[in-house]
Amino acid sequence: MPELPEVETLASSVKRACEGAKLDSIEVFRKDILSPLSDENPAWYAKAKVGKVYRHGKTLLFSFQKDKQERVLGVRLGMSGQLLKRCLGEPKQVHTHAAIRFLDRDFEFHYVDARRFGKLFLLKKPDSLMKGIDALKISPKDFVALLAKRTGRIKALLMHQGIIAGVGNIYATEALFASRIHPYQQPNELSEKQLLSLYKAMRKFLLASIRRGGTTIRDFLSLDGNIGTNQKSLKVYGKKGLPCPQCKTLIQALRPGPKAQAAYYCPKCQRM
DNA sequence: GCCACTGTTAGCAT
C-alpha cells in the first residue's frame, strides 16, 4: 500500500485543497468500506467545517467541527486505495466507495479502492488511529530503545505499525539494504551502530520518496491522479534475479510462507 | 483458464 511517503504526498495536497472548507456531506456507497471501529455516522458530518488535515503513519486524518463538537475522518488506503479529486458531476469510476463533497469547492473527493483492504474511520476521537510513533517523528534514541531488546525478524518489526508507524515492505526493504542488514536478523543481535544506521537509512528513504511524490508500483495515485516517481530509485525492492547495484550478486527473495510477503535482499551485502 | 503474485492489517492461534 501506500506507505508513509505516499500518504504524506496525499495529505499535503488534501490539506491545501480543503482545510477550512465547509463540508456538504460524506456519502458512503458501500458501507463495508467503513471500519467496524467507527463510532459515528456519515450523517453527522453534513455541513461540518474542515479543521486540520494531518497524517500519522500511513493514516490520513481530517478533523471536523460542528456545533462545538469535534469528529474525525480517518482514511487508510490498504493496498489499492486512492483518494481522488474529481470534478463536480463527473461520473464515478469503478470501485468508488465514498464521496466527500464541499459547499464551497468546485470539486469533490472520491475514495476508490478495487481490493477494498482500505477503510474509512468515522470517529469521535483519533486515538485508535494514532498507534505507534510516526517514523519521521521518532528520535534515534527512541528508535534504538524500541528495537534493541526485541527478538523476531527486524524487517517484520520495522513494519509493525503499533511500534513505528508508516514503514511497509518497500521502505523496510530499502532501508535494510542501505544499512547492510539481513531482513531476518534479530534486532537484539544488532549493535547500536547498526540500529542507528538503519534509522538514518529509513529517514533518508522516506524523505527522498516524499520529494518524488511517493512510490507507485501499481495503484498509488496522488490526489490529482498522478503517479509518484520514487520507484525509479528502488535498489532491491522487486528486483529478484537482478544484479545488486553494490556487488552484482543476484538479488534474492525470501518467502517465509506461501502467502507471506517477499523479503528482497542481497545475500552478499546483507549477511546474518 | 489456472496459478502466482501484489504496497496491509485485524484477528486468531501458538
Next chain:
DNA sequence: CATGCTAACAGTGG
C-alpha cells in the same frame, strides 16, 4: 505478551 499465519479482495501477468 510476543510472534506468526491467515483471510478479506480484485486485478494482472505468465
